[in-house]
Amino acid sequence: MIASGARSIGDGRVRLREITPNDASRLYAWRTDPATRPFFRSTAEVPYADHLALLESYFRPDNRDRWFVIEEDERPVGAIALYRFSESGEAAEWGRFVIEPSARGRGLGGQALGLLIDHARACGLLRLRCEVLTTNRAALGLYLRLGFQPRREEVHLERTFTILELDLAKEP
Numbered sequence: 001m002i003a004s005g006a007r008s009i010g011d012g013r014v015r016l017r018e019i020t021p022n023d024a025s026r027l028y029a030w031r032t033d034p035a036t037r038p039f040f041r042s043t044a045e046v047p048y049a050d051h052l053a054l055l056e057s058y059f060r061p062d063n064r065d066r067w068f069v070i071e072e073d074e075r076p077v078g079a080i081a082l083y084r085f086s087e088s089g090e091a092a093e094w095g096r097f098v099i100e101p102s103a104r105g106r107g108l109g110g111q112a113l114g115l116l117i118d119h120a121r122a123c124g125l126l127r128l129r130c131e132v133l134t135t136n137r138a139a140l141g142l143y144l145r146l147g148f149q150p151r152r153e154e155v156h157l158e159r160t161f162t163i164l165e166l167d168l169a170k171e172p
Helices: 021-032 048-058 108-122 137-145
Strands: 008-010 014-018 066-072 075-083 091-099 127-133 149-156 159-167
Touching: 008 108, 014 108, 021 048, 021 066, 021 075, 021 091, 066 108, 075 108, 091 108, 108 137, 127 137, 137 159
Parallel strands: 091 127
Antiparallel strands: 008 014, 014 066, 066 075, 075 091, 127 159, 149 159
C-alpha cells in the first residue's frame, strides 16, 4: 500500500488510481495477454496463484511500492507501477506498464507515464530507472521523448533490453 503520496493522480481524461484487490483479475488479464507478454522480461505465462501472491505482498503494511490502474474517462485501460526503491529512497524503478490492446495508439501511455513521473517527483525521488526491450521502438521512443537516457544494454534469455534512467532533479 502507498506509504506516502497521492492515491489518485489525474489530469482530467487520464487518471492513475491505486490498485485494489478487486483489480486482481483485470491486472492478470493485461499481464498475460498474448499481445503484451512478449514485451516483458519474462514472457512466461504467470500462474494466477503467483499473481495473487504478488498482489498480497503489495497490500502488506511494510510495502513501499506504488501500483496504479490507468483510467481513461474512469474506464480502466492499463497499469503502471513504481517499485525497487533504493535504500535512500532517492531512486526507484518503474514498470508493470501495460495498456490494453484496444486502448493503444491514443497517447494514454505517454500521459500515464507523465503522471507517474510527476508523482515520483512529488514523492521526493531524484531518479527513475526502467528497462525496455530494445526492439520495442515505440516504447523506447516515448521514453526518450520524456527525457530518459540510455545507460546500458542487458541480454536476458537471448533478448536485449535497454536500461534507461531519468534525472528527476532536472526541470522538465
